[in-house]
Amino acid sequence: MRGQILTRIPRIYRESQHRVSVMDASPTTNERQQAFSMTPAALDSLATDGIRVRYLRLNSGEDHWHLGLQWPQELHTTLVNGEVFAALPAAPAPVHAPWCLTLLTDTLQLAQLQAVRQFVAAQGWRPVAADTLARREDCTVIRLQLEAGLDFHSARHALLVLAEKIGVELVLQAGASQKPPKLACFDMDSTLIQAEVIDELAKIAGVGHQVAEITAAAMRGELDFQQSFRKRMSLLQGFTEQSLSEIAPQLPLMNGAQRLLSALRALGCKTAILSGGFTYFAHYLQANHLEVDVVHANQLEFDAGSLTGGVIEPIVDGARKALLLEELAAEMDLSLDQVIAVGDGANDLPMLSLGALGIAFHAKPKVRAEAPQAIDGFGLDAALYLFGLNDNQIANLLDD
DSSP states (O other), rough: GGSSSOOOOOOEOSSSOOEEEEEEEESSSTEEEEEEEEOOOHHHHSTTTEEEEEEEEOOOTTOOOEEEEEEEETOOSSSSOOBOOOOOSSSSOOOOSEEEEEESSOOBHHHHHHHHHHHHHHTTTTEEEEEEEEEEEEEEEEEEEOHHHHHHOOOOHHHHHHHHHHTTTEEEEEEEGGOOOOOEEEEEEETTTOOOOOHHHHHHTTTTTHHHHHHHHHHTTTSHHHHHHHHHHHHHHTHHHHHHHGGGGOOBBBBTTTHHHHHHHHHHHHEEEEEEHHHHHHHHHHTTTTTSSSEEEEOOOOETTTEEEOOOOOOOOHHHHHHHHHHHHHHHHHHGEEEEEESSSSSGGHHTTSSSSSEESSSHHHHHHHSSEEOOSSSGGGGGGGGTTTTTHHHHHHHH
16 A cells, blocks of 8 residues: 555745745646645635645644645646645644534545545534545545534435545544544444345345345345344255355455454554354354454354255344444444444444444445435545544555
């Protein structure tokens, strides 16, 4: 990842003691990039066509925003005076504000930043610091620290609307939660892996359409999970254990899953799978791919090497996931503000509401609307930015 961070120092021509122009500053031949310091009013007045924001910094106590901007070489612009692009710092500034708003996007356009700044100002929220956590070609992450007396639920919904309108992701969280957790709990299907295992089994058994309809309704919150689970399992009667062993190696990992789990391990964080799926597959992932400490999922019932179609109690539904999270935290002598949870379905909402962060990952609309936080357009490792880490720190964790 380090190799992707822009650290090239461009040629500069000093015009005076206080004024610097940057020449030939872009990573490509047809673009220019410069760093600027300006007031919020000046930022809002800039024409936006073709201008990309590479980084943003706002120091505590200052009223000037420091930006790195990039634009096509042929674009006529009044942005002619600036300084050398700053390198990404070793670590972002400490968080002291009560709230943090993290902006994630592949390419950040100036118009999008202006929209966010104007929205924040209209709410009466005061940015007191800003840090760039990622500034790769395919990912820009900026964190604003906010002094604000806000209602979290109404603010979160308003930010979801704004994010959809301008095409970025906006994640609101308490400032105190911008730290690595001590325990991270994950759903498995469609979270750690890119599949709903029970649906894959059903396809092979020839009942895929029936089971997929039940699964989708359960994940949307339209069916009670326990009832839907029993109905789906009854359709799988006779499925052989040999077939299960052939399916397990083919399950695709979710993008970023291994990076996130490895980074959490390096941070000293314990991890758990709390899944409405099956221990058979969770243990396979644990043994072969993912650095997971604890597994709680549903056990498959076999008779003579084939599934009976029955279930073994207790079924891991939403309520049990929440209970297991609380029990694990108690066993590890952790408070809930040291715990995070990640999942995608309605049955994950109970555990998502318990910890310091409850991240809905690539979630259904109902879950995304109700979960405290959400990540949609990136891999699982994007959660590391919500722990207050920047790309330099993440690279160091993964290099160790």
